Amino acid sequence: MIAWIFIGLGCAFLVVGTIGIVRFRDVYSRLQASGVSDNVGSTFLLLGLVLLDGLTARDAAILFLIALLVVTNPIATHSIAKSAFTNRHEEDGS
């Protein structure tokens, strides 16, 4: 039961982030929608997959995947934002 709550929460975060990526008008707004909701949504969804059945051998792989995503996703978002902010004068419109 609680696993499905986690999976539904992760799906809700991912869908809201997708709406933000498609509908926002600025690069930084889209980066904020993408970075925050992807990280939280994927963490909730994978935690729900861990809790779905009992303690099995594949839970270690999913937990390692959660740790990898939590470390690497903010670094990638920060790197894209720094790259866009450095070159902001040459940006036209949008």
Place this chain on the structure above:
Amino acid sequence: MIVVEALILASLLAVLVRLAVGPTPWDRLLAANSAATRILLLMALLAILQDRTLYLDIAIVYAAISFLGIIIVARVMERSGGIR
């Protein structure tokens, strides 16, 4: 579980639309990052659905390699002002 997978697949298609029409190169880069995250979640869901643990290992390797690619492309675009 099928509903969750269809929802993430629809989200992946919407992100790929942003990757196709993004006005600036950074839009395309962040759309590629989000698409990589969604593909990885699809791999994890498929591993649970079909009970194949091998897909989880592939998902871990895919996460590491996509992170490396995004970082390298972002650094190159920071240096060269974007690939137009």
